[in-house]
Amino acid sequence: MERETLELGPMRIRNRQAIRLFAWLDDRLGIKEIVDDEVFEKIAPAYLGLWSCFGGISFFLFISQVVTGALLLVYYQPTIAEAHASVAAIMNEVPFGWLIRGLHAWGSNLMLIAIMIHMAKIYYAGIYKTPRELNWVAGVSLFLFTLGLSFTGYLLPWTQLAYWATVVGTETPAATPLVGEYIRYLMRGGEEIGQVTLTRFFAIHVMILPIITGLTVGLHLLQIRRQGISGPL
Amino acid sequence: MAQMTEYTKKKECEVKALPLEEKKRMVREGKAHWFFPHHVAEQVIICGVVLMLLITISTLFPAHLGPKADPFDTPEHIKPEWYFLAAYYVLRLAEYTDFLGAWAPKIMGIVLQGVAVAILILVPFLDRGGPERRPAKRPLAMTLGAIGAALFIVFTILGHYI
Numbered sequence: 568m569e570r571e572t573l574e575l576g577p578m579r580i581r582n583r584q585a586i587r588l589f590a591w592l593d594d595r596l597g598i599k600e601i602v603d604d605e606v607f608e609k610i611a612p613a614y615l616g617l618w619s620c621f622g623g624i625s626f627f628l629f630i631s632q633v634v635t636g637a638l639l640l641v642y643y644q645p646t647i648a649e650a651h652a653s654v655a656a657i658m659n660e661v662p663f664g665w666l667i668r669g670l671h672a673w674g675s676n677l678m679l680i681a682i683m684i685h686m687a688k689i690y691y692a693g694i695y696k697t698p699r700e701l702n703w704v705a706g707v708s709l710f711l712f713t714l715g716l717s718f719t720g721y722l723l724p725w726t727q728l729a730y731w732a733t734v735v736g737t738e739t740p741a742a743t744p745l746v747g748e749y750i751r752y753l754m755r756g757g758e759e760i761g762q763v764t765l766t767r768f769f770a771i772h773v774m775i776l777p778i779i780t781g782l783t784v785g786l787h788l789l790q791i792r793r794q795g796i797s798g799p800l
Numbered sequence: 801m802a803q804m805t806e807y808t809k810k811k812e813c814e815v816k817a818l819p820l821e822e823k824k825r826m827v828r829e830g831k832a833h834w835f836f837p838h839h840v841a842e843q844v845i846i847c848g849v850v851l852m853l854l855i856t857i858s859t860l861f862p863a864h865l866g867p868k869a870d871p872f873d874t875p876e877h878i879k880p881e882w883y884f885l886a887a888y889y890v891l892r893l894a895e896y897t898d899f900l901g902a903w904a905p906k907i908m909g910i911v912l913q914g915v916a917v918a919i920l921i922l923v924p925f926l927d928r929g930g931p932e933r934r935p936a937k938r939p940l941a942m943t944l945g946a947i948g949a950a951l952f953i954v955f956t957i958l959g960h961y962i
Contacts, residue, residue, distance in 0.1 A: 669858030
């Protein structure tokens with residue numbers, strides 16, 4: 568008697584328990600259709616080269632930032648009295664804390680470089696043209712959000728450099744006609760940079776911007792799915 | 801390259817709706833790869849390389865933690881991170897607009913940055929070059945893009961040494 572087989576793309580599954588589990592899930596969630604459409608019967612263009620990788624690399628680095636950021640959150644203290652000491656503890660006492668912080672700090676730099684290369688490629692190959700105009704807008708927004716994440720994250724260790732860079736960084740928009748003073752007040756949470764500033768930079772860095780960025784990444788990828796990957800030059 | 805158009809004219813949802821036999825033919829003829837395992841394996845390898853690079857850099861050049869902030873001690877040189885150096889240099893450049901009046905330097909600094917970001921966002925709507933995508937056929941877009949990129953790099957370097 569021939570044994571029952573489950574065909575998934577190139578795979579032939581003969582394990583009876585695996586087949587039963589798959590059937591059980593399929594009855595409840597219809598996963599056969601999903602995995603066929605999205606994984607096993609899906610094709611990708613053959614012409615994608617090295618320069619097409621950088622959007623995906625930016626995405627991977629974003630995920631890496633979320634994971635390492637969540638781990639740093641476990642030990643970080645967002646108060647002006649404790650912040651610096653808690654980061655020092657992450658570097659010196661927490662097992663592999665130095666590595667996690669290193670991945671997070673260097674990851675932000677690599678992420679910005681990857682995004683810039685991605686943007687340059689999209690510009691050079693004219694991929695922003697019809698029908699992908701709105702995806703260019705979403706992409707530039709992601710670049711700006713990433714800069715915002717870098718700016719707010721830089722203050723969190725409460726170092727001398729970060730403090731004074733933030734003094735200058737929040738002073739600059741104060742020159743904006745009409746609303747400048749309000750922007751500075753909004754960024755600092757007062758006239759001076761202090762605990763309120765650190766708290767709001769913390770909130771923006773770990774909650775507000777990551778959520779907005781994550782949703783925009785979703786929109787960015789959804790548009791690629793709707794429009795398809797652009798053709799070769 | 802012409803043989804590729806068969807794939808590229810289709811949106812993803814249309815490619816998805818192709819009969820399996822058709823997809824198999826495209827893979828056979830080298831116009832497409834299977835998402836699994838081919839494409840997935842590529843992505844995993846790329847992510848692995850990036851992760852190894854990241855771990856190597858983080859190990860060889862550990863993240864720095866400077867002295868704790870002191871609001872009463874202004875450092876002599878306040879430099880932003882490299883990605884803000886170009887914007888920082890624009891602020892310095894804007895100081896030369898003081899011939900317009902005492903108000904000019906600060907406002908010009910922020911306005912110039914705002915204009916640069918606005919242009920970047922509006923690129924697809926400012927480019928009136930039609931659907932042509934080949935760089936050689938878009939001399940104006942290529943020239944302006946090269947100037948923009950060169951300005952960013954030069955300003956970053958000048959911002960570093962200022």
